Structures are given as structure tokens and as C-alpha cells.
Amino acid sequence: MTESTFSHQEELPDLPLPGLEETIDKYLKSLIPIITKDELNDVTNLAKKFTNSESGHRMQNFLELKSSTSKNWLEDWWYDAYTTNRESLLTQNMGAIIPKSFIQNCSQVSIASQIIHHMMTYWSLVRQEKIQVTKSRGTNWDMYQVYNLFNSCRVPALPKDKIERYFRTEAEGGCPSHVIILCNGHIWKMETVLDKQLIGTSEIQNCLKYIKANSTKIDENTIVKLTTLGRDTWALIRESLIVNSSQNLEIFKTIESAAFCLTLSDDFVENDSELMKYSIFGSSLNTYCDKNLNIIVLRDGKVCLQAEHGNVDAISLFAPCDFAADQLQNDPKLNEETLQNNISTPTPERVKFLLTGSVSSRVSEAERNFFALSSRTNVNVYHYSNFGAAYCKKRKLYADTIIQIALQMAYLKTHDKLAPTYETASTRKFYHGRTETVRSLTPDLADYLEACENSATNETLKTLFFDAYNSHNTLMDAAREGKGIDRHFLGLRNAKSALKSYGEEHETPFLDHSSFAASGGNGNFSLSTSFLGYNENGCFGYVVPMCKDGYGAFYRINATSLTFTISNYLDDVTNGDEFCENLEYSLDFIKNVILTNE
Numbered sequence: 376m377t378e379s380t381f382s383h384q385e386e387l388p389d390l391p392l393p394g395l396e397e398t399i400d401k402y403l404k405s406l407i408p409i410i411t412k413d414e415l416n417d418v419t420n421l422a423k424k425f426t427n428s429e430s431g432h433r434m435q436n437f438l439e440l441k442s443s444t445s446k447n448w449l450e451d452w453w454y455d456a457y458t459t460n461r462e463s464l465l466t467q468n469m470g471a472i473i474p475k476s477f478i479q480n481c482s483q484v485s486i487a488s489q490i491i492h493h494m495m496t497y498w499s500l501v502r503q504e505k506i507q508v509t510k511s512r513g514t515n516w517d518m519y520q521v522y523n524l525f526n527s528c529r530v531p532a533l534p535k536d537k538i539e540r541y542f543r544t545e546a547e548g549g550c551p552s553h554v555i556i557l558c559n560g561h562i563w564k565m566e567t568v569l570d571k572q573l574i575g576t577s578e579i580q581n582c583l584k585y586i587k588a589n590s591t592k593i594d595e596n597t598i599v600k601l602t603t604l605g606r607d608t609w610a611l612i613r614e615s616l617i618v619n620s621s622q623n624l625e626i627f628k629t630i631e632s633a634a635f636c637l638t639l640s641d642d643f644v645e646n647d648s649e650l651m652k653y654s655i656f657g658s659s660l661n662t663y664c665d666k667n668l669n670i671i672v673l674r675d676g677k678v679c680l681q682a683e684h685g686n687v688d689a690i691s692l693f694a695p696c697d698f699a700a701d702q703l704q705n706d707p708k709l710n711e712e713t714l715q716n717n718i719s720t721p722t723p724e725r726v727k728f729l730l731t732g733s734v735s736s737r738v739s740e741a742e743r744n745f746f747a748l749s750s751r752t753n754v755n756v757y758h759y760s761n762f763g764a765a766y767c768k769k770r771k772l773y774a775d776t777i778i779q780i781a782l783q784m785a786y787l788k789t790h791d792k793l794a795p796t797y798e799t800a801s802t803r804k805f806y807h808g809r810t811e812t813v814r815s816l817t818p819d820l821a822d823y824l825e826a827c828e829n830s831a832t833n834e835t836l837k838t839l840f841f842d843a844y845n846s847h848n849t850l851m852d853a854a855r856e857g858k859g860i861d862r863h864f865l866g867l868r869n870a871k872s873a874l875k876s877y878g879e880e881h882e883t884p885f886l887d888h889s890s891f892a893a894s895g896g897n898g899n900f901s902l903s904t905s906f907l908g909y910n911e912n913g914c915f916g917y918v919v920p921m922c923k924d925g926y927g928a929f930y931r932i933n934a935t936s937l938t939f940t941i942s943n944y945l946d947d948v949t950n951g952d953e954f955c956e957n958l959e960y961s962l963d964f965i966k967n968v969i970l971t972n973e
Contacts, residue, residue, distance in 0.1 A: 379504035381522065381544075383515045387806040390449055391857040392442040395435045396426050398863045399885075401853075405814040405860065408793050408821035409894045422885035430881035437870040438863075446806040449862055452869045453809055457685030458529070458536040461606045464664040465748055469682045469689055470654030471916025472647060472756075475700035476678040483639060484587065486703065487672040488580035491554060491637055493699035494670070495567045498525050498552075498634050502545045509803070516803040520691035526551055527667035528631035529683045531610035538686055541632040555630050556583065556723065557638040557669075558590035560597030560660045564629055565723045578720040586723050587639060593660070598728050600741040602664040612737055620729040629726055635668040643675055647756040651917060651940055654679035656749035659742050668692065684918065688809060689907055689929075690801070693914035700914070752919060755941045757955045762966055763935040764909060770970065774932045775906045776847045777965055779815045780823070780840070782902055782928050784961035787824055789954050795895035797921065799905040800854035811859035814895065815904070819846040833968060840969045864896070901925040906932065916940060923947045926954060937962070 399422045406415055425431045442448040460467060476490060500506050501521055509516040526542040543550040552568035563586050567574055598616075601609055616623040630636075638661050644650045654671065655662075662669035662681045669681045678700075682692050767774040779798060786794040798815045802808035823839040831839075853859060864886060871881050885891075892899045903921040907914075907929055915931040917940040926949060927942035939958065943949035 378508055380501065380506045380508060380518050381504055383508060384518065384806070387446075387515065387517055388804070389442070389445075390447045390802065390805040390808055392438055392448055392866070393858045393863050395431060395863075397858070398860055399423075399426055401850075402860050402864075404818065405816070406890055406894050407818040408816055409795060410890045414888075414890055418885055418888045418890045421888055425883065425885050430883075433874060433879065434867050434870040434881055434883075437874060438866050441866075441870075447808070449866060450807050452865060453862075454538060454685060455535060455869075456865065458538065459534070463603055463605050463744070463748070464529070464683065465603055465655055465745070466919050467684055468655060468664060469684050469692065469916050469918055470651060470656075470679065471682075471689070471693065471696070471914050472650050472654060472677075472679045473696050473700050473914050474647075474912050475697070476703055477676055478703070481676055483672055483674055483676055484580050484583040485576075486676045486678065487583055487637060487639060487670075488576045489703045490670060490672065490678065490699050491565075491567065491579050492573065492576045493702040494695055495552070495554070495573050495634065496702070497695040497698050499573060501525065502543075502550060504544055504546070511801075511804065514804050516801075517806060517808050519807050520687040520803075520809075521694075523667070523687050524691065524695060525634045525667065526632055527683075527686050529665045529685060530631060531606050531613050531665065533607060533610050536606055536610070536685075539631055551632040551634065553629075553633050555633040555636040555663065555666070556586050557599060557636060557661070557663065558586050559592065559641070560594035560599055561586075561590040562597070562599065562626075562630065562663075562726045563590075563723045564633070564726055566721045567634070569721060574721070581720040582723050583639065589725070590639075596730060596735050596738050597660060598730070598734075598738075599661075599663055600659040600738050600745065601734075602662070603659055603745045604737070604741050608737070612734060616728060616730070616734065619731060623728050626726045626728055630663060630666070633666070635670065636663050636666045637670045637672065638662065640671055640673050642673055644673065644677060648754055650677055650679050651756050652749075652752065652754035654681050654916065655919075656745075656752055659745040670696075680914075680916075688799075688801075689905065689916060693908065693910070693916075696914045697910055751945045753943050753945050753951045754917065755939075755951045755955050757939040757941060757958070759937040759939065759959060759962055760935070761963060763933045763937055765934045766966075772844075772970075773848065774937070776844050776851075777962075778906075778930055778932075778937065779847055779904065780820060780843055781958060781961040781965055782904060783816060783820055784824060784827065784964070785954055785958040786902060786926070787828075788957040788960065789950060790948070793821060793824070794901035794925070795893070795899065796902040796904060797895060797900035798851075800851055800859065802855060802857050804855065805857055808857075811854040811857065812861040813847075813850050813854045814860060815847055815850065817843060817846040817850065819843040827964075837969055840965070861896070898922060902928055904928045904930075906930060909933070917942050920944060920949075924949060926951070 527540045530537045530539050553564050553566045556563040556565050565582050667686045671679050796815045798813040800811045800813050802811050820843040823843040826839050900921045911933050917927050917929045920927045924947050929940045931938040941951050943951040
């Protein structure tokens, strides 16, 4: 490798700030399929007045000043958007599975030991700045998320959480090299570096055997369960524990500074759908939800993970997990019987909080809340096998765009209405870029779907389909260039708050209009979607739906197939099984009627 991981960081362009009129015009167009003409006229008048008002000019000027003095005007506000969310992290974190990590006839501790070793190998490569710079269409991407992968934790606090990061490259100095092992609610600190060298899988396996042997009884009062509570409640409990004991503060820092967590679970699951749900909702003992990364190894060797979403995006997080799974596939299949007992290993250290009776009662509350949310969450892993990336590439089509159209078709067939839709676009070509929203329900897509409902001719359907296809691609390209809608609106709201602190009162009446929530704003997107990459059999996952009557729809594009994770809430109006059936119909319809005339 000729370039170090972070060698291009300062060369990356600043995140651009769109023009106010440009953003509002895009927004008004996005409302056309959602609201009535009278409502559209009302909000258009409000938006145009705002564009030309003193408030509009002051707020946009504030953003322009911030943009001129920062390489990423959005960054601090973007992290605030996560850390100010006071709901349980169960509704915010990412869950995922790592298919390639499962090896038949390989024991739980064998697989777990290899995952730890290979994850720490990746950690070491990041420390040495030897991870290859990500490029897209020849353009270098920001690597700051790679820097944030390890040794991070979201710490509960009031009025907003903090994201603490302890990672350092070798050039920057020392870095914690321990991992946290959870087993039946017991918390263990395990060092992975001795004499400046990563310990091997055999040594790690000995450590895990020791931990299992000394964690056979479930710790019913484990603090792990408390991390599933709402953030205000957990913040107050954590603070009370620290006030009660300086030892507790040191234990918190031990957990929060660890490279990552790994759990040894005694549970089994039958299939991918159960494993995917298990990653977040399997057991309140499984994850210290605040941590950047929690790997869970089940009794039969299946592996899933849960990660704090504010810290990094899914694609960045999956890279070290897939790296570990690939290395594991190439390793000899170690079994406990083959280990030599005289191998020198670091003895894991059990960490135990000093709890009061009042805290113990909150542990029971956390467990009840956990199972209440788990019982109403549904997760389907759905494999579609009638085409994939190769089919689309041959026709010079983007599979992602086809999937977005099919998701909207499926929602319409399931609920007889259109869905305000959130799709993720990456802005990592810019300094510290994260994501922008693509509002993928466009007027052209609505016209195509209406024609489908009205049984239009195939030629008409094809024309309208490609109008919708091209509109989506235009929106995606703009979002990748930092010229979306929703991040700019987030900036306007924050500018309004900042100016108020200086004694200036400003309003955004067009964003207070009911059309904003109706079109997905304020967390009301009925479809929350994201493309998770092309890595065949690689890591893929989900988050829960953005709203109670919506779906999460996350997908990986394989060479000849597509893999979806569809999530929904069971006690609301959604139906995950029916949605998957309609998604299959929609994909088949696009392939057979639109693309091949069958």
C-alpha cells in the first residue's frame, strides 16, 4: 500500500451548503405525491415568503458563516441529532448478522476466539494506518469513520449524551487494547496485547474457557440490562452509581474505552430472520448497548452484532466484521481439545459494580421494558433470487434504483397508499461526510404507480418507469454532492436556535406546516431504507422502523440475487409477511413487464 489510511483527509473538499431557494424548490416538488393541491399551495406560499424574508436571509447567512469557518458545517449538529434522542438505544442501534463467520462443527469459543483475534488485527491495521483508502468512481472517501470504529462509547448524560473516543493511531500514542467479554450478565476485561503483540487464538480461547467456567450462574442484577433503558433514566442511574462509588467510575471507563464487546450466549436460533432479530432483541443480557460494537456468538457458533449508530454508519462498521469472517474461513478449525494447557495467557479480570437496592429495582424495570419492545418487533430476512447485480449491469441499470421503485410498489399494494421514503446517500467524498436523505418518492414515481394501478399499456408503463428511474438517479446524485433537502433543514432549525440564543427570534412556518411531518419530516418516513453494499454473503443488518406504522427496509445486492431485511411493529397497521410477498411481486413485475417484456 503506497498511501496511509488517513493521508488524504485534509485534501478532502468541504461539505457544501446548498442554496436556500434550491433546497426549498426540491422540497416542494417532493410534496406533490403526498399532500393535496390546496395544502401544496399553502405550504408553497409559506416557503416562498420565507425564502424572501429577513428570517430566511439571517438563518441562511448564519449557515454560510458556519460553512466558511468549518470544513464540515453539519458535523457537530449531526452528532447532536443522535445524542439528543432520549429513546432507548434498542430503537436506534443497528443489528446485523455475519453469515461467513459460521463454520460447521466449530465450537462457540473457537469461533469467538478467532473473531476477537481478527477484529483486533483490523484494529492494529487501523492503528498502523494500513487500511486501504476507500474510493468511489476514482474519488477518495473520508476515512474518519474508520478512525472511530474502535474504542468508542456513547455515554448517557443530560440533556444530551456524549460520544467518547479513546482510539489513537500508533503515531498518536497509546491506545486501550482490551476487549469486554459478557457472559450470562457477567462483565470481564480481557487484554489482547502482550509485549506489544496481539495474543493468538489459542490464548484467547483459553481466556474464554476460563470466563465461561466462572460465569455459569446468571447475574440477574447485571448493569448490562440498564443500557437498554431510555437515555434520561440511564443517565441518572449512571450518575448515581458514580456518586456512590469511585470504583464504579473506573469500571465505566474500563468498559467505555474497550476496543469492543463480545458476548458468549447460551441461546440457539433456527434461521436468519431469528438471528437478525436476536442481534437487538435476543436478550437483555447480550449487549452493553452504549458501546460502538457488540459481537454476539451463540452457543452453536452463529454470530450477530449490535452497534451504536451515532458513532459510524453501517457500511464502515461491516468492514472489520467481514474482514474477521474472511480470515476465520481461512483459519484452521481449532477445537478446545487441541489446545495445550501450558500456553501462557493473560487471566481475564471480572469487573463488578457496587449497586444499591434502588438500582437493582431498575434492573427489573429494564428487563420488563426490553421484553415488551422485543415482543412487538418483527424482523424478516427475505432472499429474492430472480435477478441481481449481474442482470442489471448487463442492461446498464442501477439495481438500487430498481429496488427503491419496487419497495414503493410493495407498500402501495400492501396499504393502498404511497409512502414517504427515506433512502441513505453517502456524502463521504467530503470531509467527515456521513449521509444525506434521498426522498425517493418522486412525482414521476407516483405517476408510474398510478399507471400500474390503472392497467396502462406496457409501453406507457415502460416510459413512466424510466421517468421515475431517472428522477431517482438525479436525486441520488444531488444528495451525494451534498445537495439534498433534510440536512439543510436540520441546519436551518439549528441556526434558528443559535440565533435565538443571541436574542433574535425567527420562524420557519413552512417547516411547521403539517406537510413536513406528512412527507416524512420529524421522523415520520413510512419507509426507512438503505443499501448495504455488494459483498456477497457479507455482513448485513437493519434498524427498527422510523415510525410505528412504517417499515425498515435494508438490502444487499448480490451477483444473482437480492437480500432484504424488513422490520416492522406487530401491534400496528403494518404486515411484514404481506409486504415481503408484495415486494417479490413488484420485483418480478419490473423484471418481466418493464425490462424484458415477458
